[in-house]
Amino acid sequence: MDHLKIIKTPEEHEAALARLMELMDADAQEGSREADELEVLAMLIDQYEQREFPIDRPDPVEAIRFRMDQQGLKNKDLIPYIGSASKVSEVLNGSRRLSLNMIRRLNAGLGIPADILIQERVQETAREKDIDWQAFPLSEMKKRGYFEGFEGSLRELKEYAAEWVTRLLTGVRGGFDLEPAMLRTTSHLRTNDKVSDHYALWAWQARVLQRAAEQQLPTTYQSGTVNLEWMRNLARLSWSEKGPELAREYLEKSGIHLVIEPHLPKTYLDGAACVDANGSPVIALTLRYKWLDNFWFTLMHELAHVALHLDGSEAWFIDNLEAETEDDQEQQADALAQNALLPEGIHYHAISEAVAVRRLANELNIAPTIIAGRIRHDTGNHKMFGSAFREKVSLEVDC
Structure with a gap:
């Protein structure tokens, strides 16, 4: 067994297969050196083949159609899992992606493995989380453009909430934290x-x-x-x-x-x-x-x-x-x-005249609205100075 090693090339794979056939033909006794070699060689060949010849995951739609054939189901029988006759048609013709909600219902109702139905990494990430996706303020988030690239209706967003919110959270470091x-x-x-x-x-x-x-x-x-x-x-x-x-x-x-x-x-x-x-x-x-x-x-x-x-x-x-x-x-x-x-030591609550506010603002080289705001806060009189020193921020919201 000293010559056994990780298989890295097609030539090594072919040689390993030939040796495997020799050992199988020899019908080695359990516990013998040849039997141990056969077991290790089979593992090395399997490791190489999984790496070099991965089996493609079944297409989700084909998996659904296969289960429909097995159970004699019609399109209308999928409505409880997918949502409506039009959605069923769109899923089966490939024009609509499965949502995580649909995947969960198909998995629970028809026994189709979720791993086969999942099409995107974002769905796998969302599936791993115990989160109430509908608890997010989806309507307001949609209105404010939280979901870049989303152009559907609010109803559509609610169906795919897990996917779109997960995109937002995975797009920033520590989003799920x-x-x-x-x-x-x-x-x-x-x-x-x-x-x-x-x-x-x-x-x-x-x-x-x-x-x-x-x-x-x-x-x-x-x-x-x-x-x-x-x-x-x-x-x-x-x-x-x-x-x-x-x-x-x-x-x-x-x-x-x-x-x-x-x-x-x-x-x-x-x-x-x-x-x-x-x-x-x-x-x-x-x-x-x-x-x-x-x-x-x-x-x-x-x-x-x-x-x-x-x-x-x-x-x-x-x-x-x-x-x-x-x-x-x-x-x-x-x-x-x-x-x-504002520096300490000034009795701001004692200032009651607008002219005094402006004078102090000139001395401190700051906006008078800051001084007026401090006085209103300290005195609890938010009507002081009337409309004077009531300036609004002109800074724009980030787009």
Whole structure:
């Protein structure tokens, strides 16, 4: 048996077959050297043939037709498994792919192995997951273009939800790690008593990573870049009418993504901070409230997470900033954001005149709307200053 080795060429395969026939003709006794050689040689030949001559998987439609012939089934008998007479016809003539839902029903009802019916790797991936695909906000996701290349109806999307959502999740690193069941270990969620749709949140997180991957940053992020001085320099850009656009450019030049992605229903989000596949920070803003002071505080709060908590971490910080919190990390981020925007030691609640707001804004070289927003927050009087200092963000949603 010393000459036995892995078969690599057609010539070695032919020689191994010849030797196999010799051993079989010799009718070797069990336990003999020849019998052991026969067993090992057969394994080596089988290994080579599986590698070089793989058997093609049966065509799913042919498998269905074969089972129909076996059981004497007509096209109409497939309606419970495929959905309608027209869908049955389209599947059997090859113009419609089987959905994962159809595959499961055909497997359970007709006993056709799912492995034979599965046509795409995305279906295999989806089949391995215990996920309620219909729980995703499919209608809103479709409306906002989450499913690139999908042109069908909402009903069609619901039929193929497993496939299309799986494409979204596998298109970004760690997409399935954002599953609601994993939320406690992978994310820090700041929320209040409002109902939070975790499937909608999951979809939004994947969309943020997808948008970040589409952006080309001019430089690589260096750990420790974001600090109080860096944030105060950013805050001074608020003085310009183009402050939000300048902020985007400021972040990008430091290797930080800024993604504007509206929140999905029942998520009540203002922003989030995470890292992309390359370890670059991603700041995501929903612009739930489009006032400039909300924009600047939310931006600074998420950047504070980068400075204090995110460097070197793959966690998510997801924030509803209306929610009161006793979480140490959230309180730290609030404090750093406020300090970056406005210096400590000024009694903002004592300022009640618009002229005083403008004077202080000139002294600090920041937008007066930030000061007015701080005063409204501190005093709880959101009608203070009337319509003055009520500027809206002009930053466009990412497309």
